[in-house]
Amino acid sequence: MNDVYYMKLALDLAKSTKGQTSPNPMVGSVVVKNGAIVGVGAHLKAGEGHAEVQALKMAGEKAVGSTIYVTLEPCSHYGKTPPCADLIIEKGCKRVVVATKDSNPDVSGRGIAKLKEAGLEVEFGICQEEANELNEVFFHFMKNQIPYVTLKSATTLDGKTATVTRKSKWITGSDAREDVHRYRHEHDAILVGIGTVLADNPSLTTRLPNGGKNPIRVVLDRSLRISIETKLIQDQEAPTWILTTEQASKAKQTELEQLGVNVFRLQDDSVESALALLGTKGITSLFVEGGAEVNGSFLKARAVNQVITYLAPKLFGGKEAPTAIGGVGFHEVEEALELEIKEVTTIGTDIKIVSRVKGS
Numbered sequence: 132m133n134d135v136y137y138m139k140l141a142l143d144l145a146k147s148t149k150g151q152t153s154p155n156p157m158v159g160s161v162v163v164k165n166g167a168i169v170g171v172g173a174h175l176k177a178g179e180g181h182a183e184v185q186a187l188k189m190a191g192e193k194a195v196g197s198t199i200y201v202t203l204e205p206c207s208h209y210g211k212t213p214p215c216a217d218l219i220i221e222k223g224c225k226r227v228v229v230a231t232k233d234s235n236p237d238v239s240g241r242g243i244a245k246l247k248e249a250g251l252e253v254e255f256g257i258c259q260e261e262a263n264e265l266n267e268v269f270f271h272f273m274k275n276q277i278p279y280v281t282l283k284s285a286t287t288l289d290g291k292t293a294t295v296t297r298k299s300k301w302i303t304g305s306d307a308r309e310d311v312h313r314y315r316h317e318h319d320a321i322l323v324g325i326g327t328v329l330a331d332n333p334s335l336t337t338r339l340p341n342g343g344k345n346p347i348r349v350v351l352d353r354s355l356r357i358s359i360e361t362k363l364i365q366d367q368e369a370p371t372w373i374l375t376t377e378q379a380s381k382a383k384q385t386e387l388e389q390l391g392v393n394v395f396r397l398q399d400d401s402v403e404s405a406l407a408l409l410g411t412k413g414i415t416s417l418f419v420e421g422g423a424e425v426n427g428s429f430l431k432a433r434a435v436n437q438v439i440t441y442l443a444p445k446l447f448g449g450k451e452a453p454t455a456i457g458g459v460g461f462h463e464v465e466e467a468l469e470l471e472i473k474e475v476t477t478i479g480t481d482i483k484i485v486s487r488v489k490g491s
């Protein structure tokens with residue numbers, strides 16, 4: 132088999148850990164000796180062994196004279212675990228095939244340099260595009276120190292998120308709604324506006340048949356209008372953070388904090404301030420599930436990296452019926468947020484469109 136075959140196996144191993152490794156990247160590794168796979172591994176959780184460590188452990192003595200495939204440049208600095216580049220040298224690998232470079236300034240290029248200095252053969256860039264796309268959240272966060280933002284909407288074919296009487300259960304089918312829960316599992320945090328909380332009293336937890344990780348639940352609520360009776364406050368299912376402003380009452384803040392809610396007072400109610408705060412708290416990926424006003428503010432701030440749209444084969448009509456993105460909107464066509472459609476699939480009876488914001 133050729134290098135691409137083994138690198139694709141390593142990428143599949145990395146992909147299988149989606150949602151588990153934050154704030155670390157997803158990494159997979161395969162060790163091959165005389166055409167036989169002798170070790171495989173993936174980084175499963177931040178603080179635990181890196182993919183190369185797992186694969187080399189499985190390879191044991193067979194690592195000597197082997198080729199090791201890894202989807203991200205082996206680390207060369209002492210993080211929570213010793214450097215993988217040193218381990219690869221110590222275990223006697225002959226050749227290292229690397230898909231892409233880490234954008235982290237602590238690492239980029241040093242791991243490969245260390246391997247070359249030790250006399251190993253190094254091949255770089257096999258399946259690089261796929262490896263970069265796999266860790267776009269990690270690279271984005273490393274570069275910008277703010278979360279990678281995915282905006283999700285679920286609408287009827289005529290673009291409504293509810294009827295004129297605000298009924299919305301359900302627009303999309305159970306397959307599409309389950310897909311949304313997979314995104315919740317994969318994200319560090321989910322964000323809604325106080326309007327959605329008051330209208331839907333949502334749980335914002337991850338309910339998947341095989342279980343899943345709950346994201347941190349973030350509410351934008353500039354004057355702390357949230358009621359302490361809401362599920363987000365009462366259910367204790369997952370952390371709830373409220374981003375508010377100086378206009379909010381201190382007494383209400385104390386009342387919420389006594390119920391275990393984290394309340395952050397920002398200097399304003401801008402999206403930029405919210406993202407900066409979440410970045411300082413290590414939130415690398417943010418799933419924005421609306422409603423229309425919050426979606427509108429993220430659009431206006433051009434603070435979106437990916438858009439997930441679910442379209443249901445239904446028509447609600449009604450000029451007063453709410454649409455996915457409200458807010459002030461753009462005046463000129465040229466101001467539109469330009470997207471690149473990456474994927475169009477049917478999911479149950481609905482259509483799912485994944486698009487990336489150009490240049491993000």
Ligand SMILES: Nc1c(/N=C/[C@@H](O)[C@H](O)[C@H](O)COP(=O)(O)O)[nH]c(=O)[nH]c1=O
Nearest residue numbers: 285299301302303311331333334335336
């Ligand atoms: N109405 C619909 C949605 N509605 C999305 C939000 O308006 C809801 O408040 C949120 O999903 C509720 O979260 P929960 O309590 O954790 O279930 N989203 C969807 O994908 N399809 C829909 O048909």
